[in-house]
Amino acid sequence: MEDDVKKFLYVNRKAPYGTIYALESLEVVLIGAAFDQDVSLAFLDDGVFQLTKSQDTKEIGVKNFSPTFRALGDYEVTKLYVEKESLDERGLTLDDLQEIMWEDEDDDYEEKPSIRIVSRAEMADVMADQDVILSF
Amino acid sequence: MKFGIVVSEGPYTHQASDSAYHFVKAALEAGHEVPRVFFYHDGVNVATSLSVPPQDERNIQQQWSAIAKDHGVDLVVCIAAAQRRGMLDENEAKRQGKDAHNIAEGFRISGLGQLIEMGIETDRLMTFGD
Amino acid sequence: MATLHTVNKSPFANQSLLSCLAHAKDGDTVLMIEDGVYGAASGTGLADAMVAMASRVALVALQPDLNARGIAAARLLDGIKTTDYAGFVELAASHDRTQAWL
Numbered sequence: 001m002e003d004d005v006k007k008f009l010y011v012n013r014k015a016p017y018g019t020i021y022a023l024e025s026l027e028v029v030l031i032g033a034a035f036d037q038d039v040s041l042a043f044l045d046d047g048v049f050q051l052t053k054s055q056d057t058k059e060i061g062v063k064n065f066s067p068t069f070r071a072l073g074d075y076e077v078t079k080l081y082v083e084k085e086s087l088d089e090r091g092l093t094l095d096d097l098q099e100i101m102w103e104d105e106d107d108d109y110e111e112k113p114s115i116r117i118v119s120r121a122e123m124a125d126v127m128a129d130q131d132v133i134l135s136f
Numbered sequence: 137m138k139f140g141i142v143v144s145e146g147p148y149t150h151q152a153s154d155s156a157y158h159f160v161k162a163a164l165e166a167g168h169e170v171p172r173v174f175f176y177h178d179g180v181n182v183a184t185s186l187s188v189p190p191q192d193e194r195n196i197q198q199q200w201s202a203i204a205k206d207h208g209v210d211l212v213v214c215i216a217a218a219q220r221r222g223m224l225d226e227n228e229a230k231r232q233g234k235d236a237h238n239i240a241e242g243f244r245i246s247g248l249g250q251l252i253e254m255g256i257e258t259d260r261l262m263t264f265g266d
Numbered sequence: 267m268a269t270l271h272t273v274n275k276s277p278f279a280n281q282s283l284l285s286c287l288a289h290a291k292d293g294d295t296v297l298m299i300e301d302g303v304y305g306a307a308s309g310t311g312l313a314d315a316m317v318a319m320a321s322r323v324a325l326v327a328l329q330p331d332l333n334a335r336g337i338a339a340a341r342l343l344d345g346i347k348t349t350d351y352a353g354f355v356e357l358a359a360s361h362d363r364t365q366a367w368l
Contacts, residue, residue: 008252011365020177028176028248031252044285120289124291125291132261132363133363134142134251134263135366136144136177137359139355139358151274151300155299162355163355165352166355260359262272263368266274266368
């Protein structure tokens with residue numbers, strides 16, 4: 001890692017579709033990927049809803065952007081921290097979330113999960129370790 | 137210190153752009169640098185040249201234009217967010233076949249890369265939003 | 267390596283202050299701005315939680331926002347400090363990173 005690489009954390013705390021924050025946050029992540037920084041995404045509070053499976057937006061007439069999360073691995077964005085307490089409070093488990101994988105080229109291109117379930121305390125540690133925190 | 141500022145809500149409806157403005161003024165007064173302010177989400181609406189607030193209210197867009205002029209602060213409006221919300225500069229309007237443009241003096245339209253660059257090149261990134 | 271957290275929404279309308287407090291580390295500062303300053307008032311349902319936090323993190327409210335909302339000094343919780351925009355800038359400069367809880 002070069003000296004000037006910064007740790008960027010994108011913090012997602014809002015549900016998708018009711019507001020645009022989830023979509024426009026993802027757009028920053030995709031553009032940001034080109035800058036070779038150390039990128040992580042945090043999903044807590046209502047942000048965990050962004051990652052659920054089976055989103056079908058046909059009848060509300062807005063674009064379903066949830067498949068984009070599955071492409072993040074190709075952009076070398078492989079650290080999606082999801083807070084356990086936020087899931088529990090919302091009656092969700094890992095099974096309710098999309099399967100998001102990345103290929104580890106240092107490990108024979110083995111497919112690994114990008115979603116890392118962390119406790120609230122661990123999430124606080126992730127946040128405290130960052131250089132730049134973007135909130136949406 | 138170099139501060140990078142994100143304004144992610146529009147003028148008047150949210151206090152965000154005001155809080156950001158007062159923060160920036162205080163930072164400049166204290167001798168810090170504010171190389172850029174990035175307007176995202178509804179924040180792009182701060183850049184409208186068409187705002188006519190009541191006489192006895194502050195003119196948010198003019199306050200920002202003055203800061204850009206007096207202190208060289210780079211006011212960047214995200215192109216993707218701007219296009220969605222109908223904020224176009226002269227070039228964009230021509231390109232998109234629209235019959236008007238509405239970006240105020242001192243603001244420029246550019247890409248999301250400017251936000252990331254700002255995060256890389258400043259010491260502290262502040263977000264003012266909802 | 268401390269963080270300056272900013273909270274701008276009223277804790278009676280929005281979970282952001284509580285979520286911020288649940289994630290702040292010892293030695294961090296939580297600065298209430300805009301409607302967030304309502305969290306600094308005494309006698310609310312939040313008061314006990316706030317007082318408990320005050321031993322771990324610095325709780326600060328932005329004076330201009332308190333003034334705007336007519337929240338007098340006598341109404342503030344014990345242990346809440348206040349600051350102005352210049353102080354806000356200093357807090358941002360003296361912490362290692364900033365995090366906005368929107």
